[in-house]
Amino acid sequence: MTRKTFDAAAIAAHEAGLSAALDAGRRVLAGGGTALDAVTAAVCALEDDPHFNAGRGAVFTYHGTNELDAAIMAGDTRAAGAVAGVMHTRNPVKLARTVMEAGPHVFLSGAGAEEFARDHGVEHVDPDWFATPERWRQLEELKSRKLGWFDSGMKYGTVGAVARDAAGHVAAATSTGGLTGKRWGRIGDSPLIGAGTYADDRAGAVSCTGSGEQFIRAGAAHEICARMRLTGESADQAAAAVLAEIGAIGGVGGVIVVTPAGETALAFTTPGMFRARADSTGLEEVAIFA
Amino acid sequence: MTRKTFDAAAIAAHEAGLSAALDAGRRVLAGGGTALDAVTAAVCALEDDPHFNAGRGAVFTYHGTNELDAAIMAGDTRAAGAVAGVMHTRNPVKLARTVMEAGPHVFLSGAGAEEFARDHGVEHVDPDWFATPERWRQLEELKSRKLGWFDSGMKYGTVGAVARDAAGHVAAATSTGGLTGKRWGRIGDSPLIGAGTYADDRAGAVSCTGSGEQFIRAGAAHEICARMRLTGESADQAAAAVLAEIGAIGGVGGVIVVTPAGETALAFTTPGMFRARADSTGLEEVAIFA
Numbered sequence: 001m002t003r004k005t006f007d008a009a010a011i012a013a014h015e016a017g018l019s020a021a022l023d024a025g026r027r028v029l030a031g032g033g034t035a036l037d038a039v040t041a042a043v044c045a046l047e048d049d050p051h052f053n054a055g056r057g058a059v060f061t062y063h064g065t066n067e068l069d070a071a072i073m074a075g076d077t078r079a080a081g082a083v084a085g086v087m088h089t090r091n092p093v094k095l096a097r098t099v100m101e102a103g104p105h106v107f108l109s110g111a112g113a114e115e116f117a118r119d120h121g122v123e124h125v126d127p128d129w130f131a132t133p134e135r136w137r138q139l140e141e142l143k144s145r146k147l148g149w150f151d152s153g154m155k156y157g158t159v160g161a162v163a164r165d166a167a168g169h170v171a172a173a174t175s176t177g178g179l180t181g182k183r184w185g186r187i188g189d190s191p192l193i194g195a196g197t198y199a200d201d202r203a204g205a206v207s208c209t210g211s212g213e214q215f216i217r218a219g220a221a222h223e224i225c226a227r228m229r230l231t232g233e234s235a236d237q238a239a240a241a242v243l244a245e246i247g248a249i250g251g252v253g254g255v256i257v258v259t260p261a262g263e264t265a266l267a268f269t270t271p272g273m274f275r276a277r278a279d280s281t282g283l284e285e286v287a288i289f290a
Numbered sequence: 291m292t293r294k295t296f297d298a299a300a301i302a303a304h305e306a307g308l309s310a311a312l313d314a315g316r317r318v319l320a321g322g323g324t325a326l327d328a329v330t331a332a333v334c335a336l337e338d339d340p341h342f343n344a345g346r347g348a349v350f351t352y353h354g355t356n357e358l359d360a361a362i363m364a365g366d367t368r369a370a371g372a373v374a375g376v377m378h379t380r381n382p383v384k385l386a387r388t389v390m391e392a393g394p395h396v397f398l399s400g401a402g403a404e405e406f407a408r409d410h411g412v413e414h415v416d417p418d419w420f421a422t423p424e425r426w427r428q429l430e431e432l433k434s435r436k437l438g439w440f441d442s443g444m445k446y447g448t449v450g451a452v453a454r455d456a457a458g459h460v461a462a463a464t465s466t467g468g469l470t471g472k473r474w475g476r477i478g479d480s481p482l483i484g485a486g487t488y489a490d491d492r493a494g495a496v497s498c499t500g501s502g503e504q505f506i507r508a509g510a511a512h513e514i515c516a517r518m519r520l521t522g523e524s525a526d527q528a529a530a531a532v533l534a535e536i537g538a539i540g541g542v543g544g545v546i547v548v549t550p551a552g553e554t555a556l557a558f559t560t561p562g563m564f565r566a567r568a569d570s571t572g573l574e575e576v577a578i579f580a
Contacts, residue, residue, distance in 0.1 A: 078507045078539060084477070085399060105476045106503045109375060110400050112475025185402025186395045187374070194484040194509035213396045217368045219484035219516075222509035226516040249368060 003271070003289060011288060013051050018276040018286050021045040025163055026278050035163040035171035035205070036074050036097075042161035043070070043093040043173045050132045052274075053157025055091060057132050058177025060139040066130035068177055069191040070096040075170035075199035075260070082191040085110040089117050090125045093175045096191070098122050106193065110185075135180070142181045158190050160197070160207025162258040170205035170260055172197050172221070178212075188212030194222035201260050203228040204235055209273065210253010214246045224257060235265035243269050293561070293579060301578060303341050308566040308576050311335040315453055316568050325453040325461035325495070326364050326387075332451035333360075333383040333463045340422045342564075343447025345381060347422050348467025350429040356420035358467055359481040360386045365460035365489035365550070372481040374399040379407050380415045383465045386481070388412050396483065400475075425470070432471045448480050450487070450497025452548040460495035460550055462487050462511070469502075478502030484512035491550050493519040499563065500543010504536045514547060525555035533559050 006014070025042035029035070047055025058066040070092035071082035081100025084107070089095045098120050099108055108116055118124065158176035165171075174197040176190040189196035189212035196212065198221035199205035206221040215221075220242050227238040235257040246253065247269055254268030256275065266275045272289035296304070315332035319325070337345025348356040360382035361372035371390025374397070379385045388410050389398055398406050408414065448466035455461075464487040466480040479486035479502035486502065488511035489495035496511040505511075510532050517528035525547040536543065537559055544558030546565065556565045562579035 073507075080507050085475075103474070104503075105472075105474065105478075106506045107477040107482075109475035109477055112473060116474040182395075183402060184393070184395065184406040185375075185399035187397040187399055188395075192397075192482055192484070193506050194482070194512055198509065213394075216396045216483050217363075217370050219488065219509060219512035222484055222512050223516065226509075226513065226520065230516065230520045 006288075010051075014274055014288065015286050017046065017049040017051050018274055020049070021161070022276040022278050022284070022286070025161060029163060029165055030280070032166060034167075035165040035169050036072070038163035038165065039072065039161040039171045039173040040093060040097055042163070043159055043175050044091050046159035047091050047093060047175050052159050053177045054159040054175035056130050057135065058130050059135050059157070059180040060131075061178075062181045062183040064139065066127060066177055067182075068092045068130070068175070069187060070173070070175040071191040071193060071197040072096045072100060072173040073171065073193060073197055073199040073205070074100070075201040075205055078200055080106050080193045082107045082193060082197070083109065083113045084187045084191045085185060086113050086117070087127055088114050088124050090123045090129060093173050095122045096173070107191070109187075130177075138180050158196070158209040160209060160256060162199075162205040162207055162256050164205070164258045164260060164262055168260045169201055170199050170258055172199040172205035172207045174207045189215035189220065192216060194219050196221055198222045198225050200225045200229070204257050204259040204263075206255055206257050208253060208255045210246070210270065211251035214249050214251025215253060217249060218242060218246050220246060220255065224255065228259070235259055235263045236267065239265040239267040243267055296578075300341075304564050304578065305576050307336060307339040307341050308564055310339070311451070312566040312568050312574070312576070315451060319453060319455055320570070322456060324457075325455040325459050326362070328453035328455065329362065329451040329461045329463040330383060330387055332453070333449055333465050334381045336449035337381050337383060337465050342449045343467045344449040344465035346420055347425060348420050349425050349447070349470040350421075351468075352471045352473040354429065356417060356467055357472075358382045358420070358465070359477060360463070360465040361481040361483060361487040362386045362390060362463040363461065363483060363487055363489040363495070364390070365491040365495055368490055370396050370483045372397045372483060372487070373403045374477045374481045375475060376400075376403050376407070377417055378404050378414050380413045380419060383463050385412045386463070397481070399477075420467075428470050448486070448499040450499060450546060452489075452495040452497055452546050454495070454548045454550060454552055458550045459491055460489050460548055462489040462495035462497045464497045479505035479510065482506060484509050486511055488512045488515050490515045490519070494525055494547050494549040494553075496545055496547050498543060498545045500536070500560065501541035504539050504541025505543060507539060508532060508536050508541075510536060510545065514545065518549070525549055525553045526557065529555040529557035533557055
């Protein structure tokens, strides 16, 4: 993503979406809620906003469907839930959380994940709910220009949130439509615990966006936590080290991190990353480019 | 698994399967082949052997199908490939390797993964190829006794291999049918890079078996590599630390590790683990119980 990709109206719309998500998470925490509830609220807001590539407004697959991935993890128990390839669940992050809290497994996929969603009363929508004209245009452009996934400039937009609550617990959640034109049931890093999403009260909570294949190969989110826990690196140091490692294997992207002490990192190797941050001292920040 | 679970004939059959897989891998390495080729050959042998829960002889899902997961990773490049929920690919590990070498993605799932398999000429079989009477009996027993996945004692049998070649490179591969009676498109740790499978020439190659959900939450395979790389722990120390951590969150299982220096670890917190090991000095070991 570059400044050229977005006009003033698009920037304003994305900033408004970020502010709304930030507010949703902050309201939970200000009311004494948990980090887990805060990241759920923030990611739900972004899933419902058609400007972001998650939930409504997700990119289209090669076959013209929207197939959604999400994950959530709690730092206190290291409980986790994730789903891949769902096509009828309005808020995939809520389904991931239901998997974490109500199911025997961590990671469900495809039609089976939606059978679980129905069994557990997670809101079901018609696939049209997710479809937007702009994402369809992007798919058609990718196909007509015979662009690959890796040179389309349309691959980002995954949403994520990390939070630290008053009890000092952290949580992370990530949700995405994946890559425009993805095929073959491709699963990226977002729903993979340890790749795109990880939370551990002994280190921090991490959510990632970017070239998912390299984030998987680096074990990015777990590696950031491992570096903080095993070597004492700060969130900024660990995030920079992992982004450098991802760069060395050909990837770019960004990460957001929060620690139980309240330290945060928002790091990226792309020209920009839609991001927002707030804390109980009044800090409030919404930004896009470097 | 306990001594009571297996009679002498079953033990002999499993030991023969382990020896055959060990030979397949050793032949590759003795001929100057790569660690990647060695783990592919060893895991293919175990997938084709109906005594192990991978490929032919995989456990049945709740709905009476065989749905297979596999992953492979090369330590020199940290390239990786993985598939989940395939039902027609004779050797899922070969498909994982084709994903790694021929595709733009790391992780493919379900019908899409098999479309990729067809596009790339990976051997296709009728689902009956995988089905064995003993696994069907286990599914019926699980259902009739209303056992859960986590108290069935039928959940192990994932196969894996790690190897180090003459050039000092390591590789890991894992393949499984998952849990008897699994539902909802459940994906376990085996095909998740960083959870059940990881390889990094800076540390080692790891393949895991056991209660997959806890292995995912611990980022087990990546954590073993991270401990060796960041703290200098030996393979045995790192394996023991991670199995202890998995125990602390309620899981049991085993791991196999090899380092670029040729150090190995075969560690487990179950009563036994089918395992075999060989090296160029003539070491040869096949074992089941502790």
